[in-house]
Amino acid sequence: MTQHIPLSLIQSTAQTLMEKAAIEIPQDYLDGLKRAAETEDGDLSSFVLRAMLDNYEAAKEDRRAMCGDTGVPRWFVKLGNDARIEGGMVALEGALRRATAHATHSVPLRPNRVHPLWRTDHDNNVGIGAPEIEYGFEPEGDWIDLITVHKGGLFGTDYRMLFPSDGIQGIKRFYLDSLMAFGKRGLACQPAIIGIGLGGSKDICMTLGKRASVLRTVGSRNSDPRIAAMEDEFKELGNSIGMGAMGFVGKNMVIDCNIEVGYCHTGGMPMSVHAFCLSSRRSVARLWPDGQVEYRTDPDWFTPYQRRETVDWEPVQEAAE
Amino acid sequence: MKPREIRLSTTPTPEAIAELRLGDIVYLDGLMYTAREGVYMRALEEKANIPMELPSQSAANFHCSPAARINADGSFDMGAVTATASFRFAKWLPEWMAKTGAKLIIGKGGMTSRDYKEYFVPNGAVYLSTVGYGTGALLGRGVENVEAVHWNEELGLAQAMWVIRCNKMGPFIVASDLKGDCLFERENAKIAENIARVYEGTKPAVLKRYGETDDRSDEVI
Numbered sequence: 001m002t003q004h005i006p007l008s009l010i011q012s013t014a015q016t017l018m019e020k021a022a023i024e025i026p027q028d029y030l031d032g033l034k035r036a037a038e039t040e041d042g043d044l045s046s047f048v049l050r051a052m053l054d055n056y057e058a059a060k061e062d063r064r065a066m067c068g069d070t071g072v073p074r075w076f077v078k079l080g081n082d083a084r085i086e087g088g089m090v091a092l093e094g095a096l097r098r099a100t101a102h103a104t105h106s107v108p109l110r111p112n113r114v115h116p117l118w119r120t121d122h123d124n125n126v127g128i129g130a131p132e133i134e135y136g137f138e139p140e141g142d143w144i145d146l147i148t149v150h151k152g153g154l155f156g157t158d159y160r161m162l163f164p165s166d167g168i169q170g171i172k173r174f175y176l177d178s179l180m181a182f183g184k185r186g187l188a189c190q191p192a193i194i195g196i197g198l199g200g201s202k203d204i205c206m207t208l209g210k211r212a213s214v215l216r217t218v219g220s221r222n223s224d225p226r227i228a229a230m231e232d233e234f235k236e237l238g239n240s241i242g243m244g245a246m247g248f249v250g251k252n253m254v255i256d257c258n259i260e261v262g263y264c265h266t267g268g269m270p271m272s273v274h275a276f277c278l279s280s281r282r283s284v285a286r287l288w289p290d291g292q293v294e295y296r297t298d299p300d301w302f303t304p305y306q307r308r309e310t311v312d313w314e315p316v317q318e319a320a321e
Numbered sequence: 322m323k324p325r326e327i328r329l330s331t332t333p334t335p336e337a338i339a340e341l342r343l344g345d346i347v348y349l350d351g352l353m354y355t356a357r358e359g360v361y362m363r364a365l366e367e368k369a370n371i372p373m374e375l376p377s378q379s380a381a382n383f384h385c386s387p388a389a390r391i392n393a394d395g396s397f398d399m400g401a402v403t404a405t406a407s408f409r410f411a412k413w414l415p416e417w418m419a420k421t422g423a424k425l426i427i428g429k430g431g432m433t434s435r436d437y438k439e440y441f442v443p444n445g446a447v448y449l450s451t452v453g454y455g456t457g458a459l460l461g462r463g464v465e466n467v468e469a470v471h472w473n474e475e476l477g478l479a480q481a482m483w484v485i486r487c488n489k490m491g492p493f494i495v496a497s498d499l500k501g502d503c504l505f506e507r508e509n510a511k512i513a514e515n516i517a518r519v520y521e522g523t524k525p526a527v528l529k530r531y532g533e534t535d536d537r538s539d540e541v542i
Contacts, residue, residue, distance in 0.1 A: 022388075043322050044344055044494070044508075051452045051459065051492055059401070059458035065388045068403030068457035108390040108400050111478050121477035154406070163527050173523035180516070185430040185505045187406060189454050242515040245453065246494075248508045278455040 003289035004086040005144060011095040013285050013293050017148045018073060018103030021283035022065040025056040026297035029193065029255060029280045032218040036191055036252035045244030045252070049191075052245075052278055067279040070109040071150035073100050073125050074132040076215065076299065080141020084289070093133055096146075101126045109150075138305055139313060147284045147299045149214045156188030156275030159206055164269055168230075171198070171271060172237065178273035179238050183253055186246030189277035191255045193218060194238060197272040200262030209272035212260040214282055215301035222259055223307060231257050245278075260302065263309070324494075331381035331487060333424055335445055341495045343504040347449055348491035352379040352468065352484060353427070355386065357405060359480025361413035363472060365420070372471040373484065376422030384410060384428030386479040388457070389467070397467035399485070401457030404429040407448070415440040429454045431496040431505050438501035449493040450504075456492065463490025 037049040059066040075096050085092045101124035104111055111123040113130045125131065158178045162170050175196065182188035195213025197205045221228040234257040244250015264270055286294045305313060324346045329337060331351035341347070354373060356364075363369045373379065384407045389399040407428035414432075417423065418440060426432075426441070427449045441447065451460065465488040473481035496504040525533075 043324065047324055047346070047492075048452050051456050055453065055456040055459045058462055062458060062462065064458050064461050065401035066458055067455040068385060068388050068401040068460070069405065070388050070401070105390055108388050108398060110386055110388040112386075114477070114479070119477075119480075121479060123478050160526065160530075161528060166524075166527050169523045170526055173520070174526065176520060176523065184509055186454060187430055237519070241519050242512050246450070247505055247512075249511050278453055279457075 014099030028217040032255040042250035044248040045250030048245035071152035076147040078145040150281035199264035205270040212258040359476040380424040403457040434503040448497040
């Protein structure tokens with residue numbers, strides 16, 4: 001008989017994740033920022049990076065949120081193909097909404113979510129379409145991964161429909177334009193993990209870029225070696241602008257650059273750019289039906305299955321290659 | 322060179338303000354209040370009475386919504402505090418400063434030097450920027466007490482007017498001075514020297530967008 005993952009475990013784990021995301025800077029980003037602080041020689045940007053490192057410590061010591069703008073909490077849920085949830089998927093969504101509301105009060109988080117027109121605030125980060133819950137699946141496993149991301153910032157994100165004739169130089173141009181536009185005065189809260197989405201439909205292009213920034217870690221590389229080389233090159237390029245933290249003179253703008261692609265219309269080459277801020281809030285847990293929970297900070301979202309390009313998924317053939 | 326560090330009152334003397342230089346690091350003591358679009362609209366457009374004595378109680382306006390809660394017993398818990406981008410409030414600030422005598426506008430990203438020269442300098446006020454902008458936990462440590470929260474029923478927790486007692490709250494960076502000079506514009510000018518080199522070899526997009534031409538009768542191709 002299939003064992004179900006208990007609903008109460010999902011809600012309590014989700015609440016813990018909300019707290020961890022708001023308070024604990026992920027190690028991969030922290031290491032990246034420490035490396036940046038070591039190389040930074042701009043007076044002011046160097047002061048800013050040291051203050052940020054102090055801030056992460058203060059947050060952990062005091063168990064208070066790293067940043068007063070605690071972003072907009074959202075969820076990415078990944079299910080192994082054999083996972084079963086007590087009460088089904090509707091119950092899961094209820095548990096995630098309750099955990100979001102509860103943690104907003106208990107941490108506390110800033111109740112950022114309001115109605116776009118009427119500005120109604122339920123003071124709990126829950127409302128129409130909030131928190132977003134998105135799903136992914138893996139061919140094997142009876143576990144679920146709960147991933148929360150509290151992305152902040154009204155700035156640092158842009159979309160543009162480019163075309164094949166724009167080429168790599170056009171992609172570089174729009175990348176630089178985005179960094180320049182939102183880096184000045186530090187509106188993007190850099191140095192950040194920059195995510196670039198290339199291809200897909202317009203909405204998916206935005207999704208790819210967002211996921212590249214929030215669901216991949218510093219130091220990870222795309223499985224396509226040519227895209228991986230672009231990631232290295234774009235990181236360098238962003239850091240050669242001469243702009244650092246808060247838009248002050250400096251050499252650290254990009255802690256890492258992650259690129260994700262999806263097949264798009266033959267006539268186009270849509271592109272999006274996303275900046276995950278200085279408080280790169282993400283937290284992950286894997287839950288099994290026997291009640292086991294394992295916490296981590298790497299969402300490990302972009303598996304070979306997520307990036308598959310064939311009609312059928314043939315893991316046996318993949319393994320043989 | 323290490324930046325200079327200064328303790329400053331939230332009801333500062335004109336001399337203390339005159340002493341500040343662009344890039345100085347400031348720590349604040351005294352009462353500070355949060356006010357952003359919600360408070361500005363309520364006080365200036367709906368003409369509601371401001372529930373504080375300004376500027377005698379505080380001359381420091383923080384563009385901030387804290388991560389905070391009101392407990393069942395009416396007490397407050399404030400975790401992290403971080404500023405929000407100030408340029409969006411230029412519409413209300415001249416009238417707000419004239420009405421409240423604010424001398425320290427504290428937020429994210431600063432204003433333009435034109436704003437500083439037009440209404441900061443005549444009011445003897447300067448702009449302090451938060452650092453990072455994510456030092457919310459450090460700033461939270463500088464909150465000695467939450468004295469009150471006003472208009473939370475009308476505006477919600479995020480837009481309410483929070484009154485905070487600061488004890489060496491910081492760091493903040495002096496981003497404008499009494500000449501109306503702007504720290505961020507000074508930095509932009511230095512960075513601008515390098516832009517052409519970074520963009521070398523890139524080319525404008527095939528499909529233009531409005532904003533890249535100011536003539537709306539133009540096609541964007």
